[in-house]
Amino acid sequence: MTAAIIDGKAVAAELRGEVARGAADFAGRAERKAGLAVVLVGRDPASEVYVGSKVRMTRDVGMESFEHRLPAETTQADLLALIRRLNEDPAVDGILVQLPLPRHLDAGSVILSIDPAKDVDGLHPENAGRLANGLPGLAPCTPLGAMLLVARAVPNLSGLEAVVLGRSALVGKPVAQMLLSANATVVVAHSHTRALPDVCRRADVLIAAVGRPELVRGDWIKPGATVIDVGINRLAPEPGAAKGRLVGDVAFGEACAVAGAITPVPGGVGPMTIACLLRNTLDAARRRLSIAGEG
């Protein structure tokens, strides 16, 4: 069997088109554009690239982008003071603090300080709790993107077995909650799980989110399964090359021979993450407008 490739780049472009239409409608009703503030502390080169494309795509869908680039030496107090200002700024609907933060800063308390109504990363414990309890709120972007790609291959998850590899607060836990809400039978596997290949082989839907390059081999996959590869790992450069290759958590070539459908890296979940960030910003803006009684 040769797996169908789920084209995350194309699905993300479609979603950004929908968001652009929604953003235009919002701007008409609110008499202002929806706004996303991105906070980047320090000069991590990978983060610079992500923030650059977030800013560009935010403007492309007709939203306002507010960039805050702070020096690596920024203190916790200064960062918290900025978040407080953004929480109070009526032009800001979404706040994203790019992670990881420099080591002297405490990401947990920074996330706690974000107004949950503006937490478009879905990382505030209030939003994590809302997701776990099936209440409306803002959900993390990468899991949302992964679920939209699952839906392309498997429109109905009811009764299927889903295995999530990884238990992070950013991806593994929230995606497990979403699969459960969609009536899948969910197993969350991690570094302590015994007989990992056997556990993975049960999966009708396998979500790999551990950040270990090509950990999942072809023979870990149930024939015909849907494989969503969340990992983005840069390998060491080949001699003479400036940059190493990007690979996922799944050995793509081997997996293609077994799976029914699979997402590539790059061009899979990555582009969906940014598109879902824009969608969350639009959702947050609409909700804030209706709470203000203008909508």
Ligand SMILES: Nc1nc(=O)c2c([nH]1)NC[C@@H]1CN(c3ccc(C(=O)N[C@@H](CCC(=O)O)C(=O)O)cc3)C=[N+]21
């Ligand atoms: N608060 C916070 N929220 C995040 O969502 C967040 C973050 N911090 N810190 C960094 C990670 C990483 N991340 C990616 C987004 C898009 C691509 C993406 O579009 N990747 C392209 C390829 C990019 C390339 O070529 O390097 C792809 O997979 O096709 C990748 C990674 C969001 N993150």
